[in-house]
Amino acid sequence: MDRSINLAIVGATGLVGEAIIKLLADRKFPVGELFVLASENGAGSKIAFAGKTLTVSTAEDFDFSQVEVVLFAAGASVSQALAPAAAEAGAVVVDLSPAYRYEADIPLVVADVNDEMLAQAREQNLVACADASTVQLLRALKPLTELGPLQDVVVTQFQAASATGKSGVDQLAQQSVRLLNGLSPSEAAQAQIAFNVLPVSGQIQENGFTSEELKLMLETRRILAD
Template sequence: MTKTYDVAVVGATGTVGEVMLEILEEREFPVGRIFALASKRSAGKRARFRDKSVSVANVADFDFSRVQLALFAAGDAVSRQFAPAAAAAGCVVVDSSAHFRDAEDVPLIVPEVNPQALAGYCRRGIVASPGGPSIQMAMALKPIHEVAEVRRVNVTTYQAVSGSGATGLRELADQSARLLNAQAIKTPAVYTKQIAFNVLAQIDTLEDNGYTREEMALVGETRRILDAPGMQINPTAVQVPVFFGHSEAIHLETRDKLSAVQACRLLADAPGLTVVDTPEAGGYASAVTDAANQDEVFVSRIREDISCENGLNFWVVADNVRRGAALNSVQIAERLIEEYI
């Protein structure tokens, strides 16, 4: 008889939490009992799992000793308050917020990239899932780094509003509808400027060095995931009026020369990556057309950098909510039950 695990999904009514429930069902994760949890504000709502309606309970009232796994998708404040208590109650926490990503005693995991680091979960009973931009970039860099050692990366990310949660989605939808009907938009609440039909050159707050918190997170997380503390990474994070799907223009320099053909083969053979790169109009992947609702990270426009002897350029897209958050957490949980709990 297959062993089952009782699982709590914290943030079950949110953008990522809803997709977590879908993926647990789709991948036939061996769930015994499912507990849908959220803040007091959302308690009493209903979630769906295995064609059944599940009542959403208040996370503040939940006894985490009732479950073996807790998947957190409710933001930094909730993770800060409840994840340590959940781990202390005996369950293993997989957290998709940013709160634990810098903690040296909490492993930061992308299962296709650094599964060996998952053994460190036992130090605090918590595993951190990286941000969506870090996940897709690390997955694309790993096969190149293993063969030719990536020394420097210039990257610009074009990030969908779903990275800001339901409020970002609503703001883009509302502004778009108003502008298309020749109406004035409301004062932006989620973003510093109008996001509809616009591109914003700042995500999150500015640090003392002039980079944003989001950009510096991409630097630190990528180095940790790849175990490459000396890798030089120069990021620019941009908010774009796309609902779902992050895109990245990556320019890298390697120690050893790789041709575009060699790079393409390495990327095509890597787990979780799909290469879409044909020399014709439209022979590339886009966030909306190709990546939305998909599990893969798509790589296109693979070419040698004409300005750098050992340089490569490529374009990477992924669904930031599914691939860049919910799926990664479920894959971590799958690894945990296969190898550790």
């Protein structure tokens, strides 16, 4: 890529935002100006990037016309509130939340699986990214679909505590310390996640599947157009 891109990250202080910033630096992505955005709670904090110290600004007050691309990594409610304004301002929105994954006119993309869908991104200035579990599954299934039609796929999915963000990581750390000191895992009525495996991820739905299972199935079918 010969030119630089002005880029904004909404949710820059979260686990995913931090990982994105690290990847941009590690891969020497041609960032012109990088704007790191978060909620009021995160505003004013400092983030290091490419030898610079960036100050986190409030996403709600940001002028998205300053950038060409916005990465949303702050959850569905934030994406629903701010992504339309960012797209209207002319920026291409890449949304990592589930907010737009099932919108018929919004492309749902997994890199190297259905890249051709990116051409539709300019229609709404918005592209949705599949869930991390779906991405891993489809990167494995795509070569198989080229050999022949898939009949059945059986998936065993393992979710880390970090899937719920910093709160999950903090809960895991706190419970680990308590258990190693001979205390109960939590003072609150929370499930024990430290030194444990829970059999259900997500909420049980009326059809018997969990929300995590349905997400994996629906996203996979949509991306493979199957």
